Amino acid sequence: MTQAFRHAVATSLPIGSDADLAWVRQQVRQAAAELGFGLVQQTKLVTAASELARNTLVHGGGGHVRITPLDSGRDRGLRLSFTDSGPGIRDLDLALTDGYTSGGGLGLGLSGARRLVQEFAVDSRPGEGTTVTVVAWVSGTPPPRSEPG
Numbered sequence: 001m002t003q004a005f006r007h008a009v010a011t012s013l014p015i016g017s018d019a020d021l022a023w024v025r026q027q028v029r030q031a032a033a034e035l036g037f038g039l040v041q042q043t044k045l046v047t048a049a050s051e052l053a054r055n056t057l058v059h060g061g062g063g064h065v066r067i068t069p070l071d072s073g074r075d076r077g078l079r080l081s082f083t084d085s086g087p088g089i090r091d092l093d094l095a096l097t098d099g100y101t102s103g104g105g106l107g108l109g110l111s112g113a114r115r116l117v118q119e120f121a122v123d124s125r126p127g128e129g130t131t132v133t134v135v136a137w138v139s140g141t142p143p144p145r146s147e148p149g
Contacts, residue, residue, distance in 0.1 A: 009069075010066050010067060010068040010069075011027065011031075011066070011067045011068075012064050012065070012066045012067075013027060013064060013065050013067070014062075014063075014064050015053050015056045015057050015062055015063050015064055015065060015082070015084075016057070016062040017057070018057075020053075020057070021050065021053050021054060021057065024049060024050075024053045024065055025046050025049060025050050025053070027067060028045060028046050028049040028067060028078070028080065029042055029045075029046050031067055031069060031078055032045050032046070032078055032136070034069075035069055035071075035076045035077070035078060035138055036076060036138050037078070037136070037138055041136065041138070041140065044116040044117070044136070045078065045080075045116065045117065045136045047112075047113075047116055048080075048112070048113040048116040048117050048134055048136075049065070049080055049134075051109045051110075051112055051113045052065075052080070052082045052109070052110075052113050052132050052134070053065060053082060054109070055082070055109050055110065055132070056082045056083070056084045056130075056132075059084075059086060059087075059130075060084025060085070060086030060087075060129065060130055061084060061085070061086045062084065063082065063083045063084030063085065063086070063129070064082075064083055065080055065081065065082050065083075066079075066080070066081040066083070067079075067080055068080075068081075070135070072143065074143070075137060075138070075139065075143040076137070076138045077118075077135055077136060077137040077138060077142075078135065078136055079133065079134070079135045080133070080134050080135075081131055081132070081133040082130075082131065082132045082133075083129065083130070083131045084129050084130055084131075085128070085129040086129055086130065087126065087127060087129075088124045088125050088126040088127055088128055088129055088130055089122070089124040089126075089130055090126055092122060092124060095110055096110050096111050096114065096122075097111065110122070110132070113132075113134060114134075116136075117134040117135060117136045118135060118136055118137050118140065118141065118142050119133075119134060119135035119136075119142060120132075120133075120134050121133045121134075
């Protein structure tokens with residue numbers, strides 16, 4: 001059985017300055033609270049969003065985030081897609097390694113964000129940019145996927 005999700009109105013926010021980073025954090029927290037995420041879940045999601053927004057700004061030269069509430073009537077979640085047109089990630093495996101940093105930080109950006117959400121995907125092409133998409137579920141568990149056929 002296929003699980004049909006209603007996508008509420010998605011919000012797209014620019015990421016081009018430190019002020020935008022604060023606005024992204026605020027909007028992610030508000031969307032998570034409205035969906036019923038608990039305080040700890042909200043904090044994890046906002047932390048992941050903060051790391052990914054900063055990466056979009058610092059390493060990608062800016063871009064945007066698309067915030068999409070997910071609601072099937074039974075399962076609720078939040079999808080965040082961070083997109084830039086920067087140089088891309090040359091070695092994704094290395095970039096996802098704990099402790100790796102290309103910018104003098106703590107090296108917890110991508111790997112740390114990945115641990116804070118239930119779903120994590122990176123699409124990066126050198127010279128074309130990067131999109132990092134994360135999904136967190138109110139229950140903390142992704143809904144079951146149906147098998148085709």
